[in-house]
Every structure is written in structure tokens, then in C-alpha cells.
Amino acid sequence: xxxxxxxxxxxxxxxxxxxxxxxxxxxxxxxxxxxxxxxxxxxxxxxxxxxxxxxxxxxxxxxxxxxxxxxxxxxxxxxxxxxxxxxxxxxxxxxxxxxxxxxxxxxxxxxxxxxxxxxxxxxxxxxxxxxxxxxxxxxxxxxxxxxxxxxxxxxxxxxxxxxxxxxxxxxxxxxxxxxxxxxxxxxxxxxxxxxxxxxxxxxxxxxxxxxxxxxxxxxxxxxxxxxxxxxxxxxxxxxxxxxxxxxxxxxxxx
Numbered sequence: 684x685x686x687x688x689x690x691x692x693x694x695x696x697x698x699x700x701x702x703x704x705x706x707x708x709x710x711x712x713x714x715x716x717x718x719x720x721x722x723x724x725x726x727x728x729x730x731x732x733x734x735x736x737x738x739x740x741x742x743x744x745x746x747x748x749x750x751x752x753x754x755x756x757x758x759x760x761x762x763x764x765x766x767x768x769x770x771x772x773x774x775x776x777x778x779x780x781x782x783x784x785x786x787x788x789x790x791x792x793x794x795x796x797x798x799x800x801x802x803x804x805x806x807x808x809x810x811x812x813x814x815x816x817x818x819x820x821x822x823x824x825x826x827x828x829x830x831x832x833x834x835x836x837x838x839x840x841x842x843x844x845x846x847x848x849x850x851x852x853x854x855x856x857x858x859x860x861x862x863x864x865x866x867x868x869x870x871x872x873x874x875x876x877x878x879x880x881x882x883x884x885x886x887x888x889x890x891x892x893x894x895x896x897x898x899x900x901x902x903x904x905x906x907x908x909x910x911x912x913x914x915x916x917x918x919x920x921x922x923x924x925x926x927x928x929x930x931x932x933x934x935x936x937x
Contacts, residue, residue: 704728706843707834709737710801711817713850715877717808718749718815720764720781721801722834723846729795731837732762732785735804738823738830739779743772745813747852749779752807757794761785764805767830773822780823780830812854817845856904857930858923864935867912871932873923878902882924885909885934888917911936 705725712719720737741747754764764783771778783804789795796802809815823830834842856874863869875881878900885894893914898905911919919934 704730704836704839704841706841707836708843708846709817709832709834710845710847711739711815711850712847713815713852714806716812716852716854717806718850718852719806720804720817722804723801723843724796724798725843726798727796728836729790730788732789733835733838734785734833735762735764735781735783735835736767736830736833737781737817738819738828738832739781739807739815740776740818740820740822741813741815742775743777744775745811747809747811747813747815750808750810752781752805754805757789757792758802758804760792761787761789761794762804771822771828776822778822778828778830780828809852812852814849814851816850817848819845855925858921858932860921860932860934863932864937867914867916867936868908868910869934870906870908871921872904872906873925873930874904875902875925879926881905882922883907884922884924886920886922887915888919893919 707725708723710721710723712721718739739749749770752764752766762783762785764781767780767782817832819831822828832842832845833840853876855876856872858871858873860869860871879902881898881901883894883896884892886892893911894909896907916936919936921932921934923930
């Protein structure tokens with residue numbers, strides 16, 4: 684009898700804690716060429732994050748596509764999320780619904796939410812660029828799609844608001860040589876969205892370097908004017924390495 688009473692009291696305490704929990708908000712952020720989905724609790728929380736549903740929308744005309752979502756650390760354990768079905772096309776937009784279901788208490792994983800803090804649930808690589816939105820709209824609200832933002836804590840609806848719904852993902856600007864062909868004088872530019880080590884090298888057809896530059900943790904637009912009039916005319920190759928990626932542009936000096 685005593686044990687049954689203790690179990691009953693514990694269950695009531697857990698239920699009361701969940702009932703006292705305030706809503707959880709959600710936001711979408713750009714991080715370079717990735718999207719981040721973050722949740723923001725309004726009160727402290729350490730119990731079961733039961734379920735989550737949200738939808739991303741973007742313009743079909745951009746040609747952008749979502750890569751495979753990534754989750755790390757405790758978030759992958761307390762709220763595993765996956766795409767719910769394929770990308771849907773409707774009007775000018777693409778839609779992707781995501782859903783997750785949790786079974787573990789945050790406290791059992793050695794973590795907890797603090798009121799007002801933002802927690803990254805997942806990141807999604809983006810192929811291409813464009814404006815992405817986390818939305819509730821006419822399409823998501825249809826019963827067959829069931830894509831409106833929804834949060835459940837301990838089995839109870841604790842849906843908050845979409846506190847940031849728009850994120851613009853940009854690609855690094857391509858290397859551009861102007862004019863090309865040229866008379867030995869030209870300007871080249873390129874851009875990087877995130878800080879990255881950049882190495883620039885201009886070589887002739889014999890593979891000899893005629894110009895090199897190395898910039899650590901560069902971010903923004905790189906621009907340089909070149910003068911090759913003291914060298915032989917012909918074909919040159921401009922190599923720009925950003926991180927692990929190299930882009931080569933042929934420069935024609937007439």
C-alpha cells in the first residue's frame with residue numbers, strides 16, 4: 684500500500700511539472716550553407732520532449748535542395764528528427780515536413796533546458812542558395828499534410844510561436860575575371876560566406892607561379908587588380924583555393 688502511494692505521488696508530481704511547463708518556440712537560422720533549427724523554451728525543462736512537427740518552404744525557382752539532416756549530442760537522443768515523406772511541390776514552392784518523437788527524459792541524458800535559451804536540434808546542408816522559411820500556411824494546415832508547427836512535452840501540447848521563420852542561405856561567390864580576354868591588365872574577385880583560409884596562385888602554361896597570396900580566415904569579398912604587361916602574353920591560370928575546394932579560371936592575355 685505504501686509503495687503504491689509513493690508511485691502515485693511521483694506520477695502526480697511528474698504530471699504537475701509537465702502541466703506547469705510553458706510553450707516552446709522554434710526558429711530557423713542560416714549558418715553558412717547550412718540551416719539550423721533551434722527551439723527556445725519559455726521555462727526550465729528536464730523531462731520528456733515527446734514530439735515535434737515543422738515544415739520548411741522555399742521557392743522552386745531557386746533550384747536549391749536540402750541535404751541529409753544532421754543531429755549531434757543530446758539532441759539526437761532526446762528528439763531524433765527525420766523528414767516526413769518526400770519534398771512536396773505546391774504552386775511556386777517546395778515543402779518538406781519534418782517530425783520527431785522522443786522517449787527519454789532530458790535529465791536522464793545529463794542535460795536540461797534553461798528558460799529563454801536557444802538549443803540547436805538539427806542542421807541541414809543546403810545545395811544551392813535561396814530563402815528558406817519555417818512556416819504555418821494553407822498547405823501545412825491541410826489534414827493530409829499535417830505540417831503545422833507542433834510541440835508536445837510529456838504528451839501535452841506545448842506549441843509556442845515561430846520566433847524566426849526566414850533564413851537566407853548564400854553560396855560563396857564564384858571567381859570572376861574582368862575583362863577576359865585582356866591586354867595584361869585585369870581585376871579578379873570572389874567571395875566567401877564563412878571565414879576560411881584562402882590561397883591564390885596565378886601560373887603560366889609552364890606551371891610557373893607569377894603571383895601568390897595567402898589569407899587566413901578570410902570572409903567577405905576579395906578583389907585584386909593585376910598587371911601582367913611586363914610578362915609574355917598568352918594563357919594563364921588563376922587558382923583560388925577556399926578551404927578544401929579549388930576553383931580555376933583561365934586568363935587570356937592578348
